Amino acid sequence: MSESVVHVSELTKVFKVPEREAGLRAAGKALIRRKTRDVHAVEAISFDIEPGEVVGFLGPNGAGKTTTLKMLAGLLYPTSGEARVLGHVPSRREKDYLRRMTMVMGNRNQLQWDIPALDSFELNRAIYRLRREDYLAMRDELVELLDVGDLVRKPVRNLSLATSRRSGSTSRCRSAFARSLPNTTNGMARRFC
Numbered sequence: 261m262s263e264s265v266v267h268v269s270e271l272t273k274v275f276k277v278p279e280r281e282a283g284l285r286a287a288g289k290a291l292i293r294r295k296t297r298d299v300h301a302v303e304a305i306s307f308d309i310e311p312g313e314v315v316g317f318l319g320p321n322g323a324g325k326t327t328t329l330k331m332l333a334g335l336l337y338p339t340s341g342e343a344r345v346l347g348h349v350p351s352r353r354e355k356d357y358l359r360r361m362t363m364v365m366g367n368r369n370q371l372q373w374d375i376p377a378l379d380s381f382e383l384n385r386a387i388y389r390l391r392r393e394d395y396l397a398m399r400d401e402l403v404e405l406l407d408v409g410d411l412v413r414k415p416v417r418n419l420s421l422a423t424s425r426r427s428g429s430t431s432r433c434r435s436a437f438a439r440s441l442p443n444t445t446n447g448m449a450r451r452f453c
Contacts, residue, residue: 263347264308264309264310264344265309265310265311265345265346266307266308266309266332266343266344266345267308267342267343267344267345268305268306268307268308268328268332268341268342268343268344269306269341269342269343270304270305270306270340270341270342271302271304271305271306271328271331271338271340271341271342271343272300272302272303272304272305272338272339272340272341273300273301273302273324273327273328273331273336273338273339274298274299274300274301274339275298275299275301276296276297276298276299277296277297277298277299278290278294278295278296279295279296279297280294280295301324301327302324302327302328302331302338303324304341305324305328305341317329329363330363331343331350331351332345332350332363333350333361333363334350334351334352334353334357334358334361335363336351337351338351345357345361346360359388373415373416374415374416375415375416376412376413376414376415376416377408377411377412377413377414377416378412378413380416381395381399381412385399
C-alpha cells in the first residue's frame with residue numbers, strides 16, 4: 261500500500277472578522293474596542309488522496325473549497341488540524357515543496373495578451389527553472405489532454421475567455437506533481453502522480 265500524497269486530518273480554518281455598526285460614531289468606537297466574530301470557513305475536514313487518484317472539490321459558495329486548497333498550497337495557515345502533501349507540511353513553505361506545487365484558480369490567467377500561449381509557456385518554464393525535456397513532455401501531454409493544439413499558436417487576445425482559460429491551464433503546471441483539468445466554473449480537478 262502506497263503512502264497518501266495528500267493527507268488531511270481535522271483541518272480547520274477560522275477567520276476573525278471585524279464587526280461594527282454603520283456611522284462615524286461606531287467607526288470611532290471600533291478604533292478603541294474592535295468587535296470580531298468567528299467565521300468557520302473549513303470545519304474539521306479529513307481525507308486522503310492516493311497516488312494516481314483524480315479528485316474534484318465540489319460544493320456551494322462558501323463551503324470552504326478555495327480555503328482548503330489555499331491551505332494545501334501553503335498560502336493560508338490552518339487554525340487547527342493537520343495537512344501533509346507529498347510528505348511536506350504546506351504552511352512551512354519549504355523550497356522543495358513550493359517548487360513541486362501549483363494551484364489553478366478559475367479566473368486567473370498567466371498568459372501574455374499579445375503573444376501566442378506557447379511563448380507564455382516557455383516564459384513560465386524559464387521562470388520556474390524547469391528542465392527542457394521535462395517541460396516539453398508535460399506541455400505536450402497537457403496540450404493533447406486539453407485539446408488545444410491548434411489554439412496555443414494564436415495570440416491570446418484572439419481567443420475567447422473559455423478557450424484562453426483552457427490554454428492557460430497548460431501554462432500553470434510547473435511539475436509532474438499536479439496537472440489540472442479545466443472547468444468553466446471555479447471547480448478544480450487534479451491528478452496526483
